[in-house]
Amino acid sequence: MAEPGTLSSIFKEKMEGILAEHEKQTTNQIAILAVQYLDGENLEEYGIKVAEKWMLGQKGKDNGVLVLLAVGDRKVRIEVGYGLEGTLTDVYCSRVIKNTMIPLFKEGNYEEGLEKGILQIIRILETGEVPTEPTLWDNFKGYRGVGEEQGFFLYILGLVFVGIIFTFAFIAAFHKEIKGVGLFFFLLVFFQWIPTVFYGFWGWVVCNGIYLIGFPIIRLTRNWLPGIKDLSDRVTGNVSYNEGGGGGFSGSSSDSSFGSSGGFSSGGGSFGGGGSSGSW
Structure with missing residues (x-):
């Protein structure tokens, strides 16, 4: 060299x-x-x-x-x-x-x-x-996230933001007092861009695949399928849901x-x- x-x-x-x-x-x-x-x-x-x-x-x-x-x-x-x-x-x-x-x-x-x-x-x-x-679409498929250009630490930081939206999605799916689909579409907006920004095309595919498949399955089975029903009861009992001002959650804690x-x-x-x- x-x-x-x-x-x-x-x-x-x-x-x-x-x-x-x-x-x-x-x-x-x-x-x-x-x-x-x-x-x-x-x-x-x-x-x-x-x-x-x-x-x-x-x-x-x-x-x-x-x-x-x-x-x-x-x-x-x-x-x-x-x-x-x-x-x-x-x-x-x-x-x-x-x-x-x-x-x-x-x-x-x-x-x-x-x-x-x-x-x-x-x-x-x-x-x-x-x-x-x-x-x-070709450019989107080739996108690998901000970490590819700006540093691997951004991939780690992305886990925090992706974890937050999955936490809200988890509660929204299992909580029996949440019955509408408004929150589903609200969270879907965040699933389009947060995983994509940090993890690129494949982050978008994986996160949206989990959300779009998992959320409806849990919603349809949370009242009768053993295991899912038990977890749904725990979430409902430990997380209070306030629908008043748009909805909200609170926990119990050279040249x-x-x-x-x-x-x-x-x-x-x-x-x-x-x-x-x-x-x-």
């Missing part, structure tokens, strides 16, 4: 060969710039400034791409010329950054992250096939840059902010 902010000469030579071959086949010009810090400059403005200074992309085709990595600032951007924005969409560039580059950058594998991201960009430019964007060639001399393409950025 290279020191933070540096790219090895072997990696540079390898990528220069890949980028030169891609330019030969398509005329697209792709360049990589790795710096330590942006010195307070805006990432997008910095990327456009570099792309225009290097005259990246051919005039009239606007087919340049700049991959900008600021290691010390922990930021990355894919800057796309006007002519390629229809293929390298902002949403797709964001997916490459978020799903491919950043996970490797977090581990300090800057060269591997750059290489895999560049190869994905090249593949879509050479095939011309824009990948289908994930639907809201590196390179591209596909030594310089770009085709006149330079135009850039207008197409692409995407990310940080970690």
Whole structure:
């Protein structure tokens, strides 16, 4: 693994060969710039400034791409010329950054992250096939909760909040004085978002499955099924339910840059902010 902010000469030579071959086949010009810090400059403005200074992309085709990595600032951007924005969409560039580059950058594998991201960009430019964007349902199924991004302790904290709504659901299901369905739907609202926020898609599936199946079964059997009836009697006897004001319970208790060639001399393409950025 290279020191933070540096790219090895072997990696540079390898990528220069890949980028030169891609330019030969398509005329697209792709360049990589790795710096330590942006010195307070805006990432997008910095990327456009570099792309225009290097005259990246051919005039009239606007087919340049700049991959900008600021290691010390922990930021990355894919800057796309006007002519390629229809293929390298902002949403797709964001997916490459978020799903491919950043996970490797977090581990300090800057060269591997750059290489895999560049190869994905090249593949879509050479095939011309824009990948289908994930639907809201696809994104929801892929969500793993706040702990995935912000720390495992939030998964632990989630047990408190999920435990609270299950406690209320337990009482509402077993308490014989609670006969309507209003409280069921009230709690259902909380089951939609609390487990999801902390545990993502599968937390939502498991918690809602338990609630939606368990609550009706207990309600239907709490007056006659042994075991459930006994527990229902205990809950009813030990927890008082007040329906008055809406209901209630109470208990009894360094810089590196390179591209596909030594310089770009085709006149330079135009850039207008197409692409995407990310940080970690």
